[in-house]
Amino acid sequence: MTTELLYERVADRVADLIARGVLRPGDRVPSVRRLSRQERVSVATVVQAYQQLEVRGLVEARPQSGHYVRARSRAPIAEPRPARPSTTPTKPSTGNLIKKVYGAIRDPRTVDLGAAVPSAELLPTEKLQRILGSMAREVGGVGVSYDPPPGCPALRRQIARRAVDAGCAIPADEIVTTVGAMEALHLALRATTKPGDTIALESPCYYGLLQLVESLGIRALEIPGHPRTGMDLDALEVALDSQRISAVLSIPSFANPLGSRMPDEAKKRMVALLAAREVPLIEDDIYGDVPFPGTAPPGEEDRPKPAKSWDRDGGVILCSSYSKTIAPGYRVGYVAGGRYRDRIEALKFAHTISTPTLPQLAIAEFIEGGGYDHHLRTLRRRLASQVAHMREAIAAFFPEGTRVSAPTGGFVLWVELPGNASSIELHGRALAEGVSIAPGPIFSAKPRFSSYLRISCGLPWSTAIEQALATLGRIACSLAGRPPA
């Protein structure tokens, strides 16, 4: 048994005491030393267990005093319900709402819980800018010059090295660097489909992807996603056997907006299903690097394996970027194209010629020097804590019957309002009060998710955020005609 599983077992023991009401809100939990003796584990293991319980939002540390069970407003809130399967593909159509959601990023008067953007406070800004500056001086003219496809060799080496760490062997030569994950996904779609084709994707699905798919004249068949395990593979199998699907687009690890983590066994099954039918899988792994510590299912590492780990015939195209973890404004992503690699490189040149040079060099240096791994350890804990805070605030302020996802990575929550409350209405009214959210309907091309919304937990917890949640809750209660829980 590894140490990691040990501390989880200890954490589970304490969580169980809380769930059964043996330990109640405000109670002091056993001291580290005492629990270490009781459970016959090291002090370090107990410290890890308590860290994890903090992350889960179950206990809080009080300076000089130990750990206490946190006050909870009510029983754990339920998960939102998945979408029903759909048999007809639709051409997605999205509107002005999306523009309002991303437009709020720029507006300093708005508390932006709409865009899935990590706050600059969470990012290694100073360190990175220092590297960028010294890199710019060091490489001179190279920094202002084109970096032709497949892109920065130093960065591709680091990507390949880290992929191996995540259990997924990708040679550096298979990788093409891109302008963020969005260009990577765009290239993958262009390499595997043509206008009029149908692809299958998770529902709900990140609106940017739906917009891209629509703009390419591709039809999207929406396969229901479960908030814990992701795409419904039975529904996918039915779809594959009943119509021509050109590609499948999925975010197996911490899907946006569902937050689901597809278990390894399911990833393996998905890859096999598609390989047998020679249908390519376009995998978006953009949140893969931010699992919450100690939340992996038994037998899996914290850092989920990409589905590409099970790829045997080059049919899985892995897309990702550093926009959620290092610097969205640097615009650096990548694609490991499998058997589509050469086509993708040619398309990359035709799309944007090359990826920004200095940002690639700076990120490569940051990773190589160990800065990225160090940063991720902090980032994962902070995101876990922010998500826990937001879930509690939703439980406290939102109307009775509200459901919310319980992701174990990433930083978005998927919320289902009771009483047919309209999230578009909520979006409009909240925006007028200086709070932005992402309303559910933009996450589907069908008239779906009218009572759902996505809340981003990318901003560090603060009283301003708490007030924004209170505002959202008040409007939601009025729309649902129900009091808070």
Place this chain on the structure above:
Amino acid sequence: MTTELLYERVADRVADLIARGVLRPGDRVPSVRRLSRQERVSVATVVQAYQQLEVRGLVEARPQSGHYVRARSRAPIAEPRPARPSTTPTKPSTGNLIKKVYGAIRDPRTVDLGAAVPSAELLPTEKLQRILGSMAREVGGVGVSYDPPPGCPALRRQIARRAVDAGCAIPADEIVTTVGAMEALHLALRATTKPGDTIALESPCYYGLLQLVESLGIRALEIPGHPRTGMDLDALEVALDSQRISAVLSIPSFANPLGSRMPDEAKKRMVALLAAREVPLIEDDIYGDVPFPGTAPPGEEDRPKPAKSWDRDGGVILCSSYSKTIAPGYRVGYVAGGRYRDRIEALKFAHTISTPTLPQLAIAEFIEGGGYDHHLRTLRRRLASQVAHMREAIAAFFPEGTRVSAPTGGFVLWVELPGNASSIELHGRALAEGVSIAPGPIFSAKPRFSSYLRISCGLPWSTAIEQALATLGRIACSLAGRPPA
């Protein structure tokens, strides 16, 4: 009469003496003071005139001794011939050759005359990196964050201001910043066409554009371009009246590879032709900022007006970037979308979310501080001189009967070999000897331009470049079965 026209008149007088053989290679031309007396102009005007004659490659300054007529290997070389009109649209198809052309950018063992890339030595590298560094410190978290569409307000203000200077009123609100001009053109094409549509474009045409058009499933109707005046508007009019054209794509100012400068009257006519038929014009102005000093046609400014200056109904989409003048590796361009602006902004989000943040801020600061105008003055002179040197070397080394364009801006030469010599053969053999060129056939989707090639003059003149030209000339002579002129 402005000073500028005065010095041109003086330069023309001297050029005429050289052309008529009154002044011969090696002759000392009249001293500045003497010519100033003779022509009744100021000394400063004569100095300007001689600078221009240097740029044109007609005279050279010898330290402490004055100006001399340069040795020329033979009579001025002829222009290459335009393509014949084509009546059938073709789906462009380009191959591995393009990959070899841009691949040479990275190879330090190759003298790269293939890619149209300005040497880092010509770019304001140090100044820019200094601005980038201090900007990164100054803006902190903003630098690592997304800059959502339409993009950096400071940069859009500078673009709008400079457009006014070029005689073209574009409000900052019409502009969307992009990842280089290539993304701008891509967005413009996506906003105005759908797969299966036909667009008209100049032939020969930059291979990157043909590749993009092909990848979008659009058919390209190639309209012949003239090496001096650009797209043949009579041929365009015939095409417009005989088939459905969804958009016209043109580089009116210093086309790539032709180097042509479309006169103002022709631009006006082209815009009117298209407006009458409600066909949008996609204008690529990427070389517009690098005219050679004092080479404008009578009545025009050095800096050509974009065709968009004559736009009355929002039908002209102006695309450009700073990749040829400031920093290709920064990946900053823009599009002024006319009546397609909103569609373009939505597509921009779906394409790459946003444009790199710090590079935009650095370029805005560089322009605002006057650094760009200052830099352009030097850059224009240096490019003019490099182009003049390359033309002479081609005249000296290439086989008798070789034709070459005489551009008045940009930095590429379009060369036609005699004797049906194959430029693909030349490309392969030259690459084996460490010299890269761009073979003619990649500039068309038809089996055309087999004896043409493009030579980039983006590298500062040096003995290594001269040797590379000698190598090319030797191989070309052997392929053409002719001696050098």
